[in-house]
Amino acid sequence: MTQIIVLPHAELCPDGALIEAEAGKSICQTLLENDIPIEHACEMSCACTTCHIVVREGFASLGEADELEEDMLDKAWGLEPTSRLSCQATVGETPLVIEIPRYTINMAKEGHR
Template structure:
């Protein structure tokens, strides 16, 4: 199973960590299944940008981005060339290094 190294995030994963994810799983699902509470305001339906991640290593191994995701990413805080929506980025067989941006554009977080 591929490993996803999560770089430190001040709130969600202060020390950073490495998790395992089955191929075919989205990055967002993998994070949530491993106790990393990444925001996903649209319930992973590709309708917001709260699960925006930057894939530092392994970007090319992910599935190809669809137009809806590309359009939404234009609104994401801290957009970079290797940005993806975690709910749409599907893990293949290569290890990944992922950074969760410090901020999102979500103004009303659930359960906080």
């Protein structure tokens, strides 16, 4: 099992969390299984940016983002060099420290069509 430290997020994880993650699972799936309700409006199909995270430690251990993920990340709020879509980033053997950005762009939730 790999440890993931989730930095505090005012709404989703106010105290932060230390969770054990199974290698090979997506970060999004792991967060959801550990009661951290990260948004995933497209049901983890790499069609939105609501599960955007910033990997503060362990970024180099993740596989490279493919072109579709890179294109979607370009639309994410608060994009940083170590941003990933948590539905696409797979847990490996290296511990991670992640931050869920304060804001997300969710057109359906915001009433846009």
